[in-house]
Amino acid sequence: MIRSFLLVASLLALAPAAFAQTVAITGGKIVTNTAQGVIENGTVVMRDGKIVSVGTGAPPSGATVIEATGKWITPGLFAAFSRVGLSELDSENPTNDTSAPGSEFQASLRAADGFNPDDTAIAVTRIEGFTRAAIVGEPGQGLLGGYGALVDMSGSFDSIFARDVVMIARLGEAGAEAAGGSRPAAWQWLLSAINDAKAYPRSYITGHKEGDALVRQDAMAFGPVVTGRVPLLIEVHKASDILQVLTLRQREPQIKIILLGATEGWRVADQIAAAEVPVIVNPLQNLPDRFEVLAATLENAGRLQRAGVTVAIADPNEATHNTRFLLQLAGNAVANGMTWDGAFKAISSVPAALYGQPDLGVLRQGAIADVVIWNGDPLELMNSPDAVYIAGVSMPMESRQTKLRDRYLDLSEPLPQAYERQ
């Protein structure tokens, strides 16, 4: 207790000076996520929000030295799929901006427009080692859910650092229902939406007020996806549905596809790999809880990795408040056949690369200084971060949850708990 308070206090004291100073974290086991691999007893040096060096050398003179002997030092975690900052309470609609079932707009919705940097889940997520996340909405009444954005976990008003980085779509059972009742209807709708975007603005000016699938704003918004500038994240699970999606690679080769879910992906892993389509999977999905996931297995992530598929790890069902669960998901992926290196990258450097951010999720010279110091293997359940840096700035290791904890740790205090704010 006392020790952790002192640590927080010392980190807070450092924060204002972070940009002026050189900080060296030394003595720890460094996971670089680069060709350097893992460096034992290494030193990470950062200055002005960037990584200056990663290696085994001594800290430069004049640097503020953070002793990390016995600790693990990793890049900040990057959630490939999250809704943190979009919902304070999932069941209370006024606080929940993840989805708009009552809106006629689909592709033109932007998760960034609903992002709240004061959302309590942000600090809760940050103190578990997450420094960045892709935030993505949920399709409402249609097949498309709009654009996702990239945010950092600083909680500052300028947390959004990239907009319109991915478009979410759903097929499979949910897509079929949204399209009117069948997979053929969903597929026809998607092809029509692609045609609408291609025909925009021409057909929307001459005669037609609306497209076959998309209203004017959505047709305009879908354009960058259809031209391949922004990837299309398609939620799909069943092996045959995955193969259907892969036919888009021939039909519309310019469209960049990422599969979300891919629960039966292991059955068509070679085809996914050959199509060079990355996947975002939940490695714990092993229940046949729908007919589209009858072949669910804990070994899915590992088998996809071995087939050469690029694998990121996320769980869209725990995206608002429990992005932090991704550590446990990655650990379980390792227990079920994925390599540790692959599983850790699946929650750090792989998502960063998916969204065009090569300077995140890695520790190398010139990268953004998102760094986490852990008290052990980060995937182990009993371990946790001692310190989190976002772009070189040390973050307070507290949240509304830690404040509640501290308020109620001692129930014998004379004044009611409401007087205690630490």
Place this chain on the structure above:
Amino acid sequence: MQVWKLIPLVALLAGACATTPAETTSDTGQASDPAKPLPMRVAYNPDPYPSTYKPLPPDDVLIRNATVYDGLGGEIKGGAVLIQGGKITAIGSEASMILPAGIRTIDGTGRFVTPGIIDIHSHLGAYPSPGLEAHQDGNEVSGAVTAEVWVEHSIWPHDPGFTRAMAGGITAMQILPGSANLFGGRGVIIKNVPGRTAQDMKFPGAPYTLKMACGENPKRVYGYGGGRFPGGAPFSRMGNVAGYRDAWQRATEYKRKWDKYNADFDAWEKKTKSPAEKTGDDKGPGDPPNAPDRDLELDTLMGVLNGEILVQQHCYRADEMAQIIDLSHEFGYKVSAFHHGVEAYKIADLLAKEGICGALWADWWGFKAEAYDGIRENIPMVHNAAGGCAIVHSDDANGIQRLNQEAAKALGDGARAGINIPKAVAWTWLSRNPAKALGILDKTGTLEPGKAADVVIWSGDPFSVYTRADLVFVDGAITWDRSDPSRRPVVDFELGQPGEGDVK
């Protein structure tokens, strides 16, 4: 159903043919006129859907040289556990054991042995996979008080979730109705073994339980019906409490009627056995008393008031748990465990004082207002109160597969807050404490000689994310073997489907 215990078996057999099948009555055995048998006491069979569970053929083994958590808080390094005839027969050092010749041995080097995990909160079978519309059998939403329903009548034994839970070291669980209602109905305790029927899985000798629910769910499901089905009360938290009180009051009066009937019958019986000439009473025994009408809803509630049915109370907020505790005092029953208890840490002292366990998640929060104040240290803080009883529960077909991992998170979080609990002690959250709150601690939950051999052999430290259950024993029989496909059950639903189970 206290009356049941008073009835000798022979009387049951005699009465069975004289009454409707559900109703069993007792013969006084004192009929003076063989042509006109005396009326019999009205009593109802408390176990009309009895367990047909049979253990699998026993696998007698000696597990040697393992790290053993005994479930009582103790750890034995290089320890041994002897399983014979379905029971634990010895635990400790192998040298101190009398070993039968030729007993099969399992090398525990690098492995851990623990009691099987008991999940006190599951809906498997009642909300099975796949989650079809046709499978929504966990909430009888037709009324706010449905104490008359029994969740065992919803259990589909072919839910693949049972086998997934097996792979996670679950040897027993409580299946509960959902939390839509104030009184959701009876829960049932089962062994996690494959069966053709729900009865094949029922834990022999385990008590029945009653699901009750606080807070948002009942008032949302009923009051927020907006005039449509189901609608009506309760509309608010005060409506919830009024609904509980109304039902308990009716149960109190029902119990009074039955208690009076039984007392009157006792008195009448006494009179029939003591002829008037001896007692000086020339009126004779007269007519026997009339039994009250049976009410299936109140039968269950009376079972609680008689101390035979254990209350499992879904409740998130600390202030509501305190209200429920007063409610239980008002009507004279005991809450066995608060389930979910996201704010249990705020009243850890009160729960400990009342002897009520907190069946909790490690870290769920934020999905609704009453879950807003969830913290990661809830379990260790409830444990840490003097006399505190913490349980790790799932309420989830995924979570039940990894309750040991949930305990590990809670343990690590506690340590972060300065609450240092040995791993062997934390294992009490997974087996002993749930067994206690379910009334089956005399049968399972710890590794003690004479108890059922419900045992898991883990590939390593069960608090590590990389560890998996290698072997699972229920009543001394291997129900799950990670290395042997012939001991990995596949339920009917998955047979002939892609993969046939998780391990494909």
